[in-house]
Amino acid sequence: MDRASQALAQGVPPGVPDSYRALADHGNVPRSTLNYRARGRRSIEEKAQSQQYLKPWEEDVVVNITRQRPEADRLLQEQRSAGHHPVIHLNFLLQSATTHSQLGLAILPIDVKLITKPEDLYQWSISTAGKAALFNRQLSKHSTGAYIDLCNGVGVHFKAVPGEGAADYGQETRVVTAFDVPEKGREHFSCAREDAKEWHERFNAEVAKREALEIEMIGIKVENSELLADINALREAEVTRTDIKALREAEVTRTKEAREFLQITSRILQERALKASEDSQKITQAATCLKLGSNPLIRVEINEISPSFALVGDALIRLAILDTWFPSGASTGKEYLPRAGIVLARAEEGNNLVSDLASNNALNNVIEQDSLAKFVVKNPCQKDKLQRTTLASTTEAIVGAVCLPSQCYPLRWAEAIVPNRGSAPHHTAERKSRAPSHPAERKSQLLLIYKGLEWQRQGVLQLIGSITPGIFLDTLNCLDTA
Structure with missing residues (x-):
């Protein structure tokens, strides 16, 4: 134990301050050494x-x-x-x-x-x-x-x-004495020879073992390469299987969408066919009642006809009016155009046909000749002279006049503007000379509307008939099979 350790072991004597400086001075040891010993060095x-x-x-x-x-x-x-x-x-x-x-x-x-x-x-x-x-x-x-x-x-x-x-x-x-040295040397030489022989055998055994291990290593490398090839093939197969699964899922999704679309389309067509059948039955009943015109007790009101067929009939009449005013094939050349039984004057070139026949003045003349002024929506600010109307308002006025059962002149006019689907057109003067109201006129009016409804019904039936029967069931079965 050195002096610093002895000073720390003895401790601070009485009368000496409790510090490393005082203890170092009292023990005559360096203060740094005393500090090192106190820290355990x-x-x-x-x-x-x-x-x-x-x-x-x-x-x-x-x-x-x-x-x-x-x-x-x-x-x-x-x-x-x-x-x-x-x-x-x-x-x-x-x-x-x-x-x-x-x-x-x-x-x-x-x-x-x-x-x-x-x-x-x-x-x-x-x-x-x-x-x-x-x-x-x-x-x-x-x-x-x-x-x-x-x-x-x-x-x-x-x-x-x-x-x-x-x-x-x-x-x-x-x-070992001096007499044992030669014998000891011979024993050492024989032992060294045996050791060398033993080490040589060990060396040969190690070489043979190493060659066997190298051959085994070559086989392991070949097997490893084959396993790597199999792993790559399995990975490619997994990727292909994943792609096929994704394609199948996409195909199933598209099949579901097509199935839903076909179901919706089938439901819409079935609803339309059912509606057309119901309206056709109502019109057939109305026509059957009209054949009994001698019986004054049997009357059929226009309001009994389905509103959907009335709209379709309005559209057909509107197309007939436009077809009469703007006939196809009249875009070039000059010709006489029949309109409501009136022979028009020779028109200008084809590009002036619309401006001449569909002008406000021409439409106003049609209104005055056919007594359609009360069906025109007038401008409240204009009191004296009839306001000039446009093509759309005139067409709506004509359609509204045809739908009224009590008017004979618009009915004749409608019959005149539908030459291919109704009776032959009549002259304006002849139409003005006829009686205004007669049961036959009501019957003719209803028959005209019935014809329009029948055209619409036939169009729906043709649309349904163009689809092969059972196509929806076959399509759904194919989708279920897929």
Whole structure:
């Protein structure tokens, strides 16, 4: 234990301030060393004792003493040439000076101990009583003075003698003498030859094993390449399967959409066909009742006809009017155009046909000739003269007049403007000379409307008939199968 450790162990004496400075001054130790010991840093002596090596000056003393003995100096040089640390802890000295030379025991220097046990191969015989204290602790725990005493006292004040374990050791091994050298050399040579032969066999076995391993490695590499090819094929198959699955899902989605579309279309067509059938039955009943015109009790009102067929009839009449006013094929050349039984004057070029026939003045003349003025929507600001109307308002007025059952002149006019679908056109003068109201006129009016409804019904039936019967069921079955 150094002085700093001793000062820390003793503590601060009475009357001394409790500080490192006062303790360092009182113990005559450096303050930094005292601080290091307080933090647990060991001193150089403690490190040397724990690591079993000497301080530099102690090494020099041991080396100088060792060199005074030729045998110890030779061992020291051998250890230095072998790269060992020059600090031999006196083990080489003790081993060379006692065990090997005195007892003939083969003991390693590191195994030489100062404190021995009864079962060890050797014991220390101390001839000087004053040197007995050197054998109370191990070699690494001694100081420099003890090392000097050990170096000087080997073979003088103490020596090694055989222990209890030396008897067993002598039976197992014997000391090699000069007569045993040739025999020992021959045995060594034969042993070396056997060892060489054994190593050669081992080498051949290792070479054969290595060749077998290389062949096995080649097979493993081939198998590995095949497995990699299989893995790549499986990955490609997985990708293909994923793509096929995605395509199937997309196809199923499109099939569902097509199925829904066909179902909606089928439902719409069925509803239209059912509606057309119901309206046709109503019109047939109305026509059947009209055939019994002699019976004054049977009357059919126009309001009993389905509104949907009335709209369709209006559209057909409107198309007939426009077809009469603007006939096809009249875009070029000059010709006489019939309109409501009136022979028109020669028109100009085809590009002037619309401006001449569909002008406000021409439409106003049509209204005045056919007594349609009361059906025209008048401008409230204009009181005296009839307002000029447009093509759309005139067409709506004509359609509205046809739908009224009590008017005969618009009915005749409607019959006149539908030459291909009704009776032949009549002259304006003839239409004006006819009686205004007669049961036959009502019947003709209803028949005209019935014809329009019948055209619409036939068109719906043709639309339904153009579809192959059972196409929706077959399509749905195909979709279910897919």
